[in-house]
Amino acid sequence: MVKDLLGIVCSPRKFGNSELFIKELYRHLSGDWNLRLMRLPELDIRPCKACYACLFGEMRCRQDDDFSMALQALVECDAYVVAAPTYLLGPNASLKRFLDRGLAFYAHLDRLWGKPAVGVAIAGVEGMEGYTKLAVESFIRLTFGELRGTDAVYGALPGEIFLVGDGTVVAQRLAKALEEKREEVDPAIPHCPLCGGDTFRFLSGGRLKCMLCSSSGHYECSERGFEVHTLPGEHPLFLSYQDVERHARWLQGMKEKFLERRKELKAITQRYIQTGIWIRSKQKDEPES
């Protein structure tokens, strides 16, 4: 049976490196696949309004834009690949804008959970991808995909990832991971034992935090090398299916909590109503209330 691969292009540049990388990866797939593509920056995906409506009742976002269509494409695909260009040391904002609407993912947990997914961070200057790879990994984990592999590839001009960078080799490798199994973790690189993340924040007292799954732990340097030990915190967001369900329930429970404490919270916000002068959009001039 033909399967659908969804290519999520996070660059506004037509025939740019992100788009070409996805198409190259598709060419290396050995199975029977269709490639469907979506370019996030050209879709009308507005900022989340934090109304939480997508967590209750019909569990649908109330905004009338392209988000539902994009989410549907993700829900329907068999696997996906995300390619994000680096803009100022992070991913193009379209990646985060889609992700910010992600409380709406919980309604589709069953169909989203565990889809094979890979991702790539593209950067114009070698080593200057900042946190783009981390953001791509975060995108895949928070859309409940099974993260099979990620990498960074370099090239500034459209197509240059295949000239100066190892775009073809990485595309081939990630195509294999997508069809077969998660790439082996390189034992020489410290990884979070819980999620496989390789980006950490170092804290005092030999402690650290994994920037992908937010688990805390400690590190040690021994003759075995640099070792990371982490434990899941109270709110793991995606380590297991049960974690996702638990977090969804916790979020839903916040409504009750809000209603219980409404008066108390209102009294706090009242104290700040008159403070500061807002710089407002020319299109909108809503009074603060």
Ligand SMILES: Cc1cc2nc3c(=O)[nH]c(=O)nc-3n(C[C@H](O)[C@H](O)[C@H](O)COP(=O)(O)O)c2cc1C
């Ligand atoms: C606004 C802007 C900011 C950029 N910032 C960075 C950066 O911080 N680091 C980097 O290595 N490349 C940076 N680049 C270069 C792009 O990441 C690079 O050209 C990449 O190939 C673009 O991918 P695309 O062809 O898919 O659009 C920037 C490009 C733009 C347009």
